[in-house]
Amino acid sequence: MNKRLTLKDVAKAADVHVSTVSRALDPNSSTSLSEEVSNRIKVVAKELGYRPNRIAAGLRTNKSMTVGVMIPDITNTLFPPIVRGIESTLEPFGYATILVNTDNIPERELRLIEVLRERGVDGIITVAAHRNDPGIAELIELGIPVISLNRRLDISTVPYVINDDNVGMKLLLKHFFDLGHRRIGHIAGPRDLSTGQIRAAAFSEGCKAHGLPDCADLIYYSDRFEEAEGERCTVELLRTNPDITALLCANDRLAIGAYSGIRSLGLRVPEDISVTGFNDSPILESIPPRLTTVRIQKFEIGQAGAKLLLNALQGGAKGPIGTVLPVELIIRDSTCAPRSES
């Protein structure tokens, strides 16, 4: 267990002061050094295999070169590509990422924010933000850069990267409309998540635009983005509104749950009820009937978020506060024209 090399060791070997070594090894040091000494030091450092201790440096500079990444749950297929996008973008700049799972539990989220702060993260990227998120609000107040991915906060000062939920919903609605559907239900996401809220709003708006009658009672809010919730809501919605011919779900998991719900009522997808999702999870290609959905850019959302954070960390000219990534309608087998009722 040989001790870690320090600046002091290099300094001794190169017969200079530690501060000189520090400067020689710092590419953008303000103080000037002679080429000769600088090179000698670099050579010695490399020979000895010197590696800086970022903890010590972090203590002095108050920069840990780490960022916190908060997600609800890494085992949810939506998040790994986002996390990968973040890591791939940040790593070349020397930032390491600390990953934490909040399970969408507010207290847990608050505790994990503390954990990250104690470790002196330079910034935080959250994919787990609630519309009204006290923890995030506090971070902002403390001046710690925060980026919210996939979701938005109600407070408008938090930079975000989201998908174009609005356009996505309109595309789905138009698809239904073109097929001939007129009674369309919506299984919405949780009210406290921006994705749920934005998509529900887009749904209402879209219905109106297509001249569909009041659709407020055709929206059913789920409590969580989970299959079981999708099933429960679908059953309840179809019980109350048996004339529905199409079901627009706020995400894929709700849609897969809707499949079960529809079948439990003795109906078929899509012959009796057309179903759509949102996100385009990788599994979908293989679950029959293959789900018609909206594809969002997952890796890219992480990438864009990381860039936004880098910009904030480098104190750069503050770019746009929000980035909206384009989406794409993916038509598969879960949608068809309604049974003719003529």
Place this chain on the structure above:
Amino acid sequence: MNKRLTLKDVAKAADVHVSTVSRALDPNSSTSLSEEVSNRIKVVAKELGYRPNRIAAGLRTNKSMTVGVMIPDITNTLFPPIVRGIESTLEPFGYATILVNTDNIPERELRLIEVLRERGVDGIITVAAHRNDPGIAELIELGIPVISLNRRLDISTVPYVINDDNVGMKLLLKHFFDLGHRRIGHIAGPRDLSTGQIRAAAFSEGCKAHGLPDCADLIYYSDRFEEAEGERCTVELLRTNPDITALLCANDRLAIGAYSGIRSLGLRVPEDISVTGFNDSPILESIPPRLTTVRIQKFEIGQAGAKLLLNALQGGAKGPIGTVLPVELIIRDSTCAPRSES
């Protein structure tokens, strides 16, 4: 951007020395403090909302309370549950996890090990180890605790948690044998990964045990655990050995690739060729024909690995160097009796 509270601030507020505060807040401090002072300090600290700066503490104690987790690629469905198992187990003990993706590229792995070392991780859990891994070997030499999950290293001093690959292969082989298969091929994993090597060895051994004729030429080594490789190897193997009726693939991805390969030759799964995988990825339930495979415990492997690391970090009595988790045969639709050739 109000400054972070430090021990000094608390000390001033409680009118004691910083060292006293440090001791009061350290649950297992060796020095004794009067109840009264200790409580007063705790109250003041809580009131002020003091949070220790782990960076500073880490510098002094040489413990960062972070661990590095190295995986090939978080977007591979095998890894998220493992990572979650690690994080869930470590977090309650105050450890944060830094996640890095190696993409199975050795140079990248070496660089990332440096990144982790610079950050002073207290230990490393790798799910990306090669059988012969110079980076890991160096860590061991430096006395940094390392645990290898899912894979083993050839050097025997690295504690590991693996699944019972051996039993898993025997179960699959017995399953084939019971169905009546006698010409069984094996698409093996890469030679430099222990999973590939162990499974191939178990295959050979199992063939012999069942009295099957020399099977060495029925093993085909893939270069990577990827679908495309599975397809390529399957096609080549079946070209050379057209009498094969069953294909045992070293993991699920190779098996899914095998599906394509078999179909490209105009054959059907399982009627013409039975296929099996390994791991039981979540997608499998939905890809027809549903793959017969061996289920490994993913979350548990992370959990067990984390426990092993905790043990190593607490310098505890060194427990077993290896943990082998039980596996389970999952029979689905990709296997059936061979066509009768009577």
Place this chain on the structure above:
DNA sequence: TTAGGTTGTGCAATCGTTTGCATGATTTGG
């Protein structure tokens, strides 16, 4: 009563870097 033992707290060094300032060496210009 006093020597010796506790007990509770403060002092100061330390961890490995970074960085403002001081200082000695060298160059420049008049």
Place this chain on the structure above:
DNA sequence: CCAAATCATGCAAACGATTGCACAACCTAA
């Protein structure tokens, strides 16, 4: 040829916590 400017390097103080040691106050026992 000397004063002033410039350059290269060293010095030492941070950063915020931990911890061995010193020391004062108190307690106990002979």
